[in-house]
Amino acid sequence: MSEDALLVSDLHAGYDGALVLRGVSLEARPGEIVAVIGPNGAGKSTLLKAISGLVRPIRGRVVFHGTDVTGLPPDRLAQRGLGFVPQLENVFPSLTVAENVHVGAQALPRSARRKAVASVFAQFPFLRERGRQRAGTLSGGQRKIVALARALVAQPTVLLLDEPSAGLSPKAAEMVFAELEQIRERGIGIVMVEQNARRALALSSRGYVLDMGRTAHEGPGGELLRDPRVVQLYLGGLAADLSPRRPDSSARRDPRSRS
Amino acid sequence: MFWQLLANGFVTGSVYAIAAIGVSLLYGLLRLVNFAHGDLMAFGAFVSYLANVTFGLPMVLSLPAGMAATAALALVSDLALWRPLRLRRAGFMSLFLASIGVALVLRQMILLLWGPQPRAYDVDPFKVYVIGDVRLSLAQVATILVASAAIVAIALFLARSTTGRVMRAMADDQALAQLSGIDVNRVILLTWVLAGLTAGLAGTLAALVQGSFDPNFGFQLLLPVFAAVVLGGIGSAYGALAGGLALGVATELSTWEGLAGGVEPAYKPVVAFGVLIVALLVRPQGLFGRARIV
Numbered sequence: 099m100s101e102d103a104l105l106v107s108d109l110h111a112g113y114d115g116a117l118v119l120r121g122v123s124l125e126a127r128p129g130e131i132v133a134v135i136g137p138n139g140a141g142k143s144t145l146l147k148a149i150s151g152l153v154r155p156i157r158g159r160v161v162f163h164g165t166d167v168t169g170l171p172p173d174r175l176a177q178r179g180l181g182f183v184p185q186l187e188n189v190f191p192s193l194t195v196a197e198n199v200h201v202g203a204q205a206l207p208r209s210a211r212r213k214a215v216a217s218v219f220a221q222f223p224f225l226r227e228r229g230r231q232r233a234g235t236l237s238g239g240q241r242k243i244v245a246l247a248r249a250l251v252a253q254p255t256v257l258l259l260d261e262p263s264a265g266l267s268p269k270a271a272e273m274v275f276a277e278l279e280q281i282r283e284r285g286i287g288i289v290m291v292e293q294n295a296r297r298a299l300a301l302s303s304r305g306y307v308l309d310m311g312r313t314a315h316e317g318p319g320g321e322l323l324r325d326p327r328v329v330q331l332y333l334g335g336l337a338a339d340l341s342p343r344r345p346d347s348s349a350r351r352d353p354r355s356r357s
Numbered sequence: 358m359f360w361q362l363l364a365n366g367f368v369t370g371s372v373y374a375i376a377a378i379g380v381s382l383l384y385g386l387l388r389l390v391n392f393a394h395g396d397l398m399a400f401g402a403f404v405s406y407l408a409n410v411t412f413g414l415p416m417v418l419s420l421p422a423g424m425a426a427t428a429a430l431a432l433v434s435d436l437a438l439w440r441p442l443r444l445r446r447a448g449f450m451s452l453f454l455a456s457i458g459v460a461l462v463l464r465q466m467i468l469l470l471w472g473p474q475p476r477a478y479d480v481d482p483f484k485v486y487v488i489g490d491v492r493l494s495l496a497q498v499a500t501i502l503v504a505s506a507a508i509v510a511i512a513l514f515l516a517r518s519t520t521g522r523v524m525r526a527m528a529d530d531q532a533l534a535q536l537s538g539i540d541v542n543r544v545i546l547l548t549w550v551l552a553g554l555t556a557g558l559a560g561t562l563a564a565l566v567q568g569s570f571d572p573n574f575g576f577q578l579l580l581p582v583f584a585a586v587v588l589g590g591i592g593s594a595y596g597a598l599a600g601g602l603a604l605g606v607a608t609e610l611s612t613w614e615g616l617a618g619g620v621e622p623a624y625k626p627v628v629a630f631g632v633l634i635v636a637l638l639v640r641p642q643g644l645f646g647r648a649r650i651v
């Protein structure tokens with residue numbers, strides 16, 4: 099059928115009767131980054147939660163490698179290879195760095211865990227340096243690395259990321275984005291929600307603009323960046339603004355406590 | 358006198374610590390303040406009594422019997438009550454009230470089965486061990502040995518075993534644990550088993566040290582056990598162990614004459630809560646608890 103790793107169609111979901119998603123569709127192929135952008139409260143985080151099973155969809159479908167997985171609990175989806183790095187609560191704070199990685203490996207069959215842990219440790223030297231430190235005592239950027247490692251150790255085929263650059267210094271954010279490109283190289287499909295919409299769209303082969311729980315626009319990242327409506331409404335810029343931008347002018351960083 | 362009090366404190370404290378571990382884990386994983394924990398301990402003590410006195414088994418066999426029965430009861434309580442409540446997304450207050458209900462039912466059941474009269478295990482109450490100027494009864498010596506071994510085993514289990522690690526991870530963040538591929542219902546069942554085993558152990562040891570016990574004795578242990586949990590930082594597994602030991606030792610040592618004459622032994626519970634209040638004023642999150650970020 100299709101080569102989609104993840105296919106979401108007409109997804110409806112919400113919290114205790116309050117409908118947040120009212121028909122969202124997206125797809126991600128292996129080795130491709132897709133970006134989801136949109137204003138605060140559009141339902142971006144809810145979309146990731148509904149895909150991963152943390153929030154139960156009311157209508158619509160989530161198809162993972164050709165299998166309908168709509169409404170499966172998160173642990174089953176993780177075992178099938180869906181990884182999710184939430185925005186804020188993304189590490190186990192009272193566990194050490196090494197323990198965080200070990201817990202991430204629980205999604206794998208017992209026999210595969212040791213090797214997967216070793217390979218993630220080899221990939222991120224930081225984990226070895228700080229293996230015995232409690233994750234709750236790390237800086238924001240360091241936490242992101244542990245959070246990524248916690249998800250990657252389960253060898254996901256699709257990775258959902260909620261605002262990977264939020265709260266990071268521009269330099270740390272660039273490191274995370276560089277890491278994501280490497281992850282993509284390995285054939286992992288990435289669905290990324292980002293506040294830094296320009297940077298995200300530039301990295302992505304496709305972008306989706308979410309507004310009021312619906313997909314308002316979609317298209318190749320570069321095209322969305324040039325679409326005057328998208329720029330005006332969602333990128334907070336002037337439509338004709340094609341001048342080279344200062345490095346971080348689009349990074350709206352807001353220290354919200356909600357994820 | 359100091360060493361005698363320290364030894365007594367360790368005996369009491371280790372019982373608190375072992376019971377507190379279950380309370381803390383249940384809170385960490387389920388946000389359940391288990392008001393029935395004292396009665397779970399009493400249940401374990403009475404099953405041990407059944408094995409020891411009614412069936413005439415030695416304590417070495419009666420204790421595991423009491424622990425196993427308590428674990429089974431805890432397991433059934435999850436399947437029959439707590440899991441359905443979770444599925445209905447019962448809130449904190451509903452869970453708390455339900456646990457009060459379980460406490461009352463358990464206590465009445467124990468009363469019905471064993472009657473209100475005080476009981477005692479079939480152990481020699483007059484056998485005394487003397488080490489230096491410390492005098493310990495057989496029950497105290499047995500408790501020190503068994504409790505030390507148990508505390509080391511529990512701490513190792515939590516620190517090193519995969520299941521222990523997963524339990525701590527779930528206490529930190531249940532959603533993230535699920536996203537990591539962990540079947541939370543399975544881990545919760547294992548937690549109930551651990552809580553039951555430790556409650557049965559603590560209950561039997563407490564009964565053994567006390568000498569005589571009645572169906573209400575578990576409830577009397579509940580407050581100091583809760584205090585130990587809060588002192589250690591509620592939800593923290595290691596904290597519960599430390600909190601229990603600290604509370605037991607502090608309570609007993611408070612009667613030491615070297616300490617400005619010491620307090621009247623009758624005021625020991627007051628001391629326990631004094632320690633708790635002062636500790637919480639200094640460190641509101643408890644010894645091992647995490648400070649709230651928001």
Ligand SMILES: Nc1ncnc2c1ncn2[C@@H]1O[C@H](COP(=O)(O)OP(=O)(O)OP(=O)(O)O)[C@@H](O)[C@H]1O
Pocket residue numbers: 113116118136137138139140141142143144145354357
């Ligand atoms: N746990 C929750 N319970 C109830 N309502 C929620 C919950 N989480 C989010 N919402 C509501 O759902 C809507 C969408 O929230 P969501 O977090 O998905 O938005 P978002 O696009 O990720 O926004 P942001 O850019 O602020 O992260 C908001 O109106 C929010 O108030």
Ligand SMILES: [Mg+2]
Pocket residue numbers: 142143144185260357
């Ligand atoms: Mg969000």
